[in-house]
Amino acid sequence: MRGTSAQAAHWALRSARELTPAGLLLATLVGLWELWVRLNGTQPYILPAPTRIWDAFLQTRGTLPDHIVTTMSEAMLGLAIAAGAGILLAAAIAVSPLLRRILYPVLVLSQNIPLVVMAPLLIVWLGFGMAPKIVIVALIGVFPICISTSEGLLGADREMIDLVRGMGGRTWATLRYVRIPAAVPAFFGGLKIASAYAVLGAVIGEWVGASSGLGIFITRAQASFRVDRVFVAVIIVALISIALFAAVQLAARLASPWLYIRQNDE
Amino acid sequence: MSDASPVVTPAIQITGVTHVFRGKGRELAVLDNVSLDLPTGGFVSLVGPSGCGKSTLLRILAGLLAPDQGSAAVAGVSTLLRPGLVSYMPQKDLLLPWRRALANATLGAEVGGAPPAQARARAAALFERFGLAGFERSWPAQLSGGMRQRLALLRTFLISRPVLLLDEPFGALDAITRREMHTWLQQVLRDDERPGEAVRSVLFVTHDIEEALLLSDRVVVMSPRPGRVVAEVSVAFARPRSASLVVSAEFVALKATLLAALERR
Numbered sequence: 001m002r003g004t005s006a007q008a009a010h011w012a013l014r015s016a017r018e019l020t021p022a023g024l025l026l027a028t029l030v031g032l033w034e035l036w037v038r039l040n041g042t043q044p045y046i047l048p049a050p051t052r053i054w055d056a057f058l059q060t061r062g063t064l065p066d067h068i069v070t071t072m073s074e075a076m077l078g079l080a081i082a083a084g085a086g087i088l089l090a091a092a093i094a095v096s097p098l099l100r101r102i103l104y105p106v107l108v109l110s111q112n113i114p115l116v117v118m119a120p121l122l123i124v125w126l127g128f129g130m131a132p133k134i135v136i137v138a139l140i141g142v143f144p145i146c147i148s149t150s151e152g153l154l155g156a157d158r159e160m161i162d163l164v165r166g167m168g169g170r171t172w173a174t175l176r177y178v179r180i181p182a183a184v185p186a187f188f189g190g191l192k193i194a195s196a197y198a199v200l201g202a203v204i205g206e207w208v209g210a211s212s213g214l215g216i217f218i219t220r221a222q223a224s225f226r227v228d229r230v231f232v233a234v235i236i237v238a239l240i241s242i243a244l245f246a247a248v249q250l251a252a253r254l255a256s257p258w259l260y261i262r263q264n265d266e
Numbered sequence: 267m268s269d270a271s272p273v274v275t276p277a278i279q280i281t282g283v284t285h286v287f288r289g290k291g292r293e294l295a296v297l298d299n300v301s302l303d304l305p306t307g308g309f310v311s312l313v314g315p316s317g318c319g320k321s322t323l324l325r326i327l328a329g330l331l332a333p334d335q336g337s338a339a340v341a342g343v344s345t346l347l348r349p350g351l352v353s354y355m356p357q358k359d360l361l362l363p364w365r366r367a368l369a370n371a372t373l374g375a376e377v378g379g380a381p382p383a384q385a386r387a388r389a390a391a392l393f394e395r396f397g398l399a400g401f402e403r404s405w406p407a408q409l410s411g412g413m414r415q416r417l418a419l420l421r422t423f424l425i426s427r428p429v430l431l432l433d434e435p436f437g438a439l440d441a442i443t444r445r446e447m448h449t450w451l452q453q454v455l456r457d458d459e460r461p462g463e464a465v466r467s468v469l470f471v472t473h474d475i476e477e478a479l480l481l482s483d484r485v486v487v488m489s490p491r492p493g494r495v496v497a498e499v500s501v502a503f504a505r506p507r508s509a510s511l512v513v514s515a516e517f518v519a520l521k522a523t524l525l526a527a528l529e530r531r
Contacts (some may be wrong), residue, residue, distance in 0.1 A: 161359045166328045167377040167425060168350020177373065181364040258364050258405045 048228035053235075057229035063217075064236070070213040072240055073204040074130050078137020079244075082194055084144030085138065087187070093146070094153035094179070111143050115201070121210040133205035133213070140201045141196030145187065147185060152186025153179045188252035195248045197239045267367075275342040277429050277467035278304035279329065282296075283336030284492075285322060295492035296322050297333065300493065302486060306428070307465040309455070309476035314488030315483065320471040321357060323493070324431045327469070328354040340429050350378070353425040357433045359418035361406035367417055368393070370400040374425035384460045389424055395454060412443040423458070430468045436477065445509055447481055452506055475513055475524050487527040497527035 030050050036042070037049040044052055057064075081230045089107070091097045115136060122132035156179045164174050206215025221229035253260055280302040282526055296319035312320050325331040326336050328523050329349035337344060340351045353374070361370045364520045375385035379522045396416045406414060414433055422430060458466055472478050478485045479501055487497040494515040499520060503511060509518050 102328060104368065135419070153292055157360075159277060160362060161354060162325075162330055164329055164373075165378055166349050166354040166356070167374045169377040173377050177362065177377065256364065258407065261405055261407055 002015050015082050045225040045227050048231060053228045053231045056226070057232045060229060060232060064232075067212055067217045067233075068236060068240070069185070070130065070210075071199065071202050071206065071215070072238075074133040074205070074213065075137055075198040075240070075244065076135045077130075078202065079141055079195055079198045081134065081138040082141025082198075083143055083187075083191060086142045086190065086194075087149055089142070089146040090149035090153060090183075090187075100150075107143055107146060110139065115140070115204055119205050122205070123209045128209050128211055133202045133210070136205040137201040140197050141191075144193040145190035148190030148193075149183050149187040151181030155186075156182035169225040185252070185256050188248065188255065192245065192248050192252070195244045196241065198244060199237055203237055269510060271401065275306075276303045277306045277308065277341060278302065278469060279337075279339045279342075280323070280327070281337050283323065283326060283333045283338060285319070285331075285333040285335075287328070298492035298494045300336070300488075300495055304469055306467055307317040308484065309468045309470065309477045310484045310486060310489060311470045311472055311482040312486050313472055313478045313491045313528070314474055314493060315528070316473060317491050317494030319491060320377075320488060321433055324354065324433050324469070324471060327429075327431055328352055331399055346410065351427065352431050353422045353427040353432045355418055355422040356435065359406075359414045361409075361414055361417060363406055363408075363423075363484055366397065366402070367404045367406065367409065370406060370417060371420045371424060374421055380426065385424070389420065392420055392423070395457065396408060397450070410418065412439055415439060415447070416450075419454075423454070427462045430464060430466055431471075432468060433471045434473070435470075437472070437474075444477070449509060451481065456506065475521055475528075478509060479517060479524070480507055480509075485524060487524060495508050497524070499523055499527075 012235045019081040021063040033052050037047060042049075048056070061166065071082055089103060093103055094100075118135060118139070119132070144178035153175075160178045160182075161174045164177050167173075169177065202213065203215040203218070207219055208215075214237055218230055221227075221233065269524055278378075280300060283297050283300045285295075285297040298316075300319075300323060302310075302312075312323070314320055322331065326333050327340070327345055329345045329347055329351060332347050338346060343351060345351050362373065365373065368386060371389040371392075372380075372382065372385035375388070376382055390402060393402055394420065398413060398416060398420065399414065401409065406417070407416065415438070419435060422432070436447050439447065455466065455468070468480070470481060475485075482501050485499045485501060486495055487499070488494065491497045501520065503516070
C-alpha cells in the first residue's frame with residue numbers, strides 16, 4: 001500500500017537505532033578480550049583472541065558450509081515436524097476432553113526425559129544420520145507448540161463462537177472462522193520458543209555422534225585442542241538461531257497482520 | 267405496505283417462555299411466562315431494566331438457548347435450538363479482529379454457504395449506504411465505535427433472513443452518534459428492498475425509552491428479573507420520523523406512559 005518503501009526505510013532505521021547500544025557493548029567486550037589475550041600472552045588452546053578466531057573462520061571456510069547445511073536442515077525439518085505434530089495434538093486436545101486427559105500428562109512427561117539420555121539412545125535406534133537429530137529437535141519443539149496452540153483454540157471468545165453458531169454455523173464453521181484464526185498468534189508464540197531451541201537440539205544430537213554437522217565439528221575441534229574453531233562453530237550456531245527466530249517472527253507478522261496495525265492509522 | 271396480506275402467521279411468535287439459569291446451587295429465574303407476537307414487517311421494541319432477560323429472549327429466538335418452558339417460532343417454524351433462522355445481532359459488535367471490514371460484513375453469508383465472491387459484491391454495494399465507503403480494507407481495530415456498530419449491522423443485514431433481532435445495537439454509542447444512527451436506521455430499513463424476499467420484521471432490544479418510541483410500531487415493557495411483559499404500547503406516528511418528534515406533546519405523553527409502566531412493575 002501507500003509508502004511501503006518509506007515505511008521499510010523507517011523500520012530499518014529504527015531497528016538500527018535499537019540495535020546500536022547492544023552492538024557497541026559487544027564491540028567493546030571483543031576489544032577488551034583481544035587486549036587481555038595479547039597483554040597476558042594467553043595460550044590459544046586456553047582462550048584464542050578474536051583475531052585468531054577470525055583466522056580460524058577463514059581457514060575452515062571450505063568445510064563449514066556442509067556442516068551448516070546439515071545442522072540447519074536438521075533444525076528446520078525438526079521444527080516443521082514439531083509444528084505439524086503440535087497442531088494435530090492441539091486440535092485433538094481442543095476437540096475432545098477425553099483426548100485432552102490422555103495426551104496432556106504424556107506430553108508433560110515427555111518433557112522430563114533428559115536429552116543427554118535420549119540422544120545416545122536415538123542414535124542406537126536410528127543410526128548416525130540426520131534422523132535422530134531431527135527427532136530430538138521435534139521432541140523439544142512439539143511441547144511449546146502444542147500447549148500454546150491448544151490454549152489458543154480453547155481460549156477463543158465464546159461470544160464470537162456463538163455469533164457464528166447464530167448464523168447457522170456448526171463445529172467446523174466455528175473452527176474455521178473463529179477458533180483457528182484466534183489460535184494463530186498463540187501457535188506462533190509456541191513456534192518462537194521451539195525455534196529458539198531447535199539449533200541447540202540439533203547440535204546436541206550431533207555432539208553424541210554424527211558424520212556431518214556443527215556438533216561433530218565442535219567435537220573434532222575440541223579433540224585437537226583447536227579452541228578457536230570451537231568458537232567459530234559456537235558463533236555460527238548463535239547466528240543460525242537468531243536467523244531462525246527472526247524468520248519465525250517475520251512469518252508471525254505476515255500471518256497475523258491485524259496484530260501489527262500502526263497506531264497512527266486510527 | 268397497506269395492502270391486505272393473506273399471511274396470518276406472525277413473523278415471530280413467542281408463547282409462555284419461562285427460563286431459569288442454574289449454576290452451583292444457585293437458581294436465577296430470568297424469564298417468567300413471556301408471550302409476544304411480531305407481525306410481518308413490524309418493528310417492535312423490548313424495553314426493560316438491565317438483567318430483565320431481554321438478551322436471553324433473543325438468544326432463545328436465535329436458537330442458541332432452549333428455554334425451560336414455552337415455544338418460540340419464526341414464520342411458524344420453531345427456532346428452539348435451531349440457529350440460523352434469523353439475523354441476530356448480539357449486544358457487542360463482535361467483529362472478528364482478523365478479518366478486514368469487508369470480510370467481516372460477508373461473514374454471515376459465508377457461514378451460510380454463499381460463494382465468497384458474490385457475498386463480497388453484495389456487501390461492497392452496501393458499504394456506501396452504511397456510511398463505510400472507503401473503509402472496506404480497514405481492520406476492525408481501525409474503525410470508530412459508530413462505524414463498528416454500522417459494520418456489525420451491515421453484517422446482520424447481509425444474512426438474508428426475514429427477521430432481524432437487534433440487541434441494544436446503539437447501547438455503546440454516545441448520544442449524538444446514537445441520534446444519527448436512529449435517522450440512519452430508519453432510512454436503511456425503508457430502502458431495504460430485496461427483490462423476491464419477504465419484508466423484514468425487527469425485534470429491537472433497548473433500555474432507552476426514547477429510542478424505542480422513535481423507531482417502533484409497538485413497545486413492549488418488561489419487568490425486572492424474572493422478566494414478564496407488563497405493558498404494551500402502540501406507537502402510531504407517521505414515518506419517516508425525525509429526531510424533533512421527541513419533543514412533541516404526543517411523544518412526551520407516550521414516554522410518560524412507558525415510564526409509569528417501568529416504575530409500576
